[in-house]
Amino acid sequence: MKSKITVMLVDDHAVVRAGHRMLLSQYENISVVAETARGEEAYQRYIEIHPGIVVMDINLPGMGGLASIRRIHGRDPYARILAFSVHDEPLYVTRALEAGAKGYVTKSSAPEILVEAIIRLAQGDTFVDPEIAQRMVVQTVTGTDPSSLLATLSAREFDIFRLLVNGRTTREIAEELCLGYKTVANYATQIKSKLNVRTTAEMTCLAYQYGVLNG
Structure with missing residues (x-):
């Protein structure tokens, strides 16, 4: 008898976790062994129970999904993390895979x-939602990726960029990411320089253009 695929669900919406749990309960070879609403707790739970698969929402409060993926991957490079997001832009897929995720699907x-x-993922493969994967191939072949400018941001800069354009203040970001206020302010300056914008409002317009708001 094959061993079950153990899964940890990480999403800050209880109704989403409940829906996933109900869906996965229909499969005899899959067992949900843990769930949490925050990335910080997901890291601790991963260390404790070492689930086979982590289904990680990118849009988490606090540490954030991408940072949580990086932290778990840093602890265990063999961790099998499936990024789960409302975003279907290829840029998010790239960022998630760079952080250490082995797959990416959207909430749609x-x-x-x-x-x-x-x-x-349990079989050791990688997996990206087929529709997004197809768009990524087209953009790679044609060189038409509209978000190439944002690709110049480092992983930390991208985290802070997302928080800034979604209305977080520098102080709030510093608290969420456990960074110093001046450190975040310096990052913000670097981000504006790379994106060739002067204000957060201009940065927000850019984010809207590239479809990375509410992330």
Whole structure:
């Protein structure tokens, strides 16, 4: 008898976790062994129970999903993390995979896609929602990626960029990411310089253009 695929769900919306738990309970070879609403707790729970698959929402309060993926991956390079997000822009897929995720699906994906992704990751494969993967291939071949400017940001800069354009103040970001106020302010200056904008409002317009708001 094959061992079950153990799964930890990480999402700050209880109703989403409940929906996933109900969906996955229909599969005898998959078992949800833990769930949490925050990245910080996800890291601790991962160390404690070492689930086979982590389904990680990118849009988490506090540490944030991308930072949580990086932290778990830093602890265990073999961790099988499936990024789960409302965003279907290829840039988010790239960032998640760079952080250490092995797969990426969106919240608009069919339930069967989520299940297939979990099984594929458990088998040691990588998996990206087919529709997004197709767009990524087209952009790579044609060189038409509209978000190439944002790709110049480092992982930390991208985290801070997302928080800034979604209305967080420098002080709030410093508290969320456990960084010094001056450190965040310096990052903000670097981000504006790289993106060739002068104000946060201009940066927000850029984020809207590239579809990375509410992340």
